[in-house]
Amino acid sequence: MHKEKFVFAQLVEFLNADKFRHIVDKHQGNRYIKSFTCWNQLLVLMFGQLCNRRSLRDLAMAIGAHRGKGYHLGFGSDVKLSNLSKANTNRDYRIFEEFAYYMVGKAQSKRMDNIFKLGGKVYAFDSTTIDLCMNIYQWARFRKTKGGVKIHTLFDLETQIPMFFHITPAAVNDVNAMDVIPYEPGSFYVFDRGYNDFKRLFRINEIRSLFVVRAKNNLQCKAVRWKRRMPKNILSDSVVTFTGYMSERHYPKPIRRIVFYDEEQDRVFTFLTNAFSLDALQVVLLYKNRWQIELFFK
Numbered sequence: 584m585h586k587e588k589f590v591f592a593q594l595v596e597f598l599n600a601d602k603f604r605h606i607v608d609k610h611q612g613n614r615y616i617k618s619f620t621c622w623n624q625l626l627v628l629m630f631g632q633l634c635n636r637r638s639l640r641d642l643a644m645a646i647g648a649h650r651g652k653g654y655h656l657g658f659g660s661d662v663k664l665s666n667l668s669k670a671n672t673n674r675d676y677r678i679f680e681e682f683a684y685y686m687v688g689k690a691q692s693k694r695m696d697n698i699f700k701l702g703g704k705v706y707a708f709d710s711t712t713i714d715l716c717m718n719i720y721q722w723a724r725f726r727k728t729k730g731g732v733k734i735h736t737l738f739d740l741e742t743q744i745p746m747f748f749h750i751t752p753a754a755v756n757d758v759n760a761m762d763v764i765p766y767e768p769g770s771f772y773v774f775d776r777g778y779n780d781f782k783r784l785f786r787i788n789e790i791r792s793l794f795v796v797r798a799k800n801n802l803q804c805k806a807v808r809w810k811r812r813m814p815k816n817i818l819s820d821s822v823v824t825f826t827g828y829m830s831e832r833h834y835p836k837p838i839r840r841i842v843f844y845d846e847e848q849d850r851v852f853t854f855l856t857n858a859f860s861l862d863a864l865q866v867v868l869l870y871k872n873r874w875q876i877e878l879f880f881k
Contacts, residue, residue: 591633591656595626599689603682610675621678623659624670630656639667687746694742699869701861703769703793706746707873708778710735710760711880712753725753735760738876740773740869745879758783766792771858773873779855781825782833788857795869798840798853803827807837810863817863818842818851843867 603622607613612621631642643664646653653660699705715723715730723730731753737746749763758780766772766787774796778784787794809821819842825831841854841863856866 589652589656591630595629595657598686602685606678606681606685610678612674612678618661619659619666619670621670621674623657623662624667624674625679625682626657627662627667630658639671640664643667687744691739691742691744691746694744696741698741699771699865701771701865703771704767705740705771705773705869705872707738707740707773707876708736708761708764709738709775709873709876709880710757723752729753733757733760735763736876736879737764738879740872740875743875743879766790768792771795771869773869775873780833781830784855784857785834785836788834788836793856793858795854795856795858795866797870798855800853802840802853802855803830804838804840806840814862814864816844816846817867818844820863822859839866841866 600622603625607621627642627646630636630646634642634645636642636645643662646658646662649656653662710733712725712731712733715732717724717728717730720730723732725731733751733753733755735749735751735757737748738744739746747765749760751760757777761778761780761783764772768791770792772787772792772794774794776797776799778796779799784794784796803826804823805826806821806823809819813820819840821840822837823840824837825834839856839859841856843852843854843863844850845852852867852870854866854870858866
């Protein structure tokens with residue numbers, strides 16, 4: 584007879600059940616529930632994620648195969664496809680969202696490290712698309728024959744932990760998600776070329792946050808002042824103002840423009856930033872580390 588705890592049960596011990604119970608009571612998640620509580624639902628969904636189940640039916644069948652172990656795994660005694668589907672539809676998502684952010688905060692506190700030594704946190708922001716079946720998720724229409732959702736993610740480059748998620752239909756432009764980022768004054772935010780929205784970048788500047796974004800090739804600007812002595816592979820380090828009608832209107836203040844030559848890729852990159860005090864190579868290093876969020880998505 585098996586007497587030791589299952590591996591999944593050992594993983595569950597790291598979760599703060601009291602905190603989760605408090606959140607459930609706050610949102611009245613277990614009201615009128617006699618079986619298959621919010622806690623049971625959380626553990627079932629975690630099990631499905633860890634086992635790479637592809638659908639609720641697949642998950643219900645996998646749990647059914649371990650029916651005799653359900654109590655020890657924390658699933659409860661009433662895990663059926665209908666109950667799981669009903670719970671996912673009717674229960675308040677804020678229960679699981681709030682608990683997820685609580686666990687993210689706990690994980691971040693365990694990995695706090697000042698790698699870049701810039702006096703503020705360093706985040707990368709990007710999105711990834713998850714394909715969905717058009718026949719089932721018609722609201723998520725993306726292309727003629729495709730459906731999907733985008734997960735916009737704020738990734739802490741120092742702790743290697745995602746700090747914020749925002750889910751939208753895949754058709755939503757990436758720059759719109761910049762409006763919901765919980766910006767922190769003094770922190771750095773690194774963006775790819777798809778986030779060249781100067782109105783939103785100016786908002787980041789006004790709340791005293793710092794950004795690094797890769798510039799587009801058709802950028803219209805004029806140099807106000809520039810450095811004459813530059814480190815290796817820095818082709819230009821200047822302060823510029825925008826000359827395009829809309830860009831000048833949306834970002835009326837000077838901005839720093841850095842042109843860098845990457846020997847490994849034999850490519851030239853242009854970056855825009857409001858971090859005037861950083862060394863040019865530090866700005867390049869911040870953007871290079873943005874690749875960590877791409878690895879996270881994979």
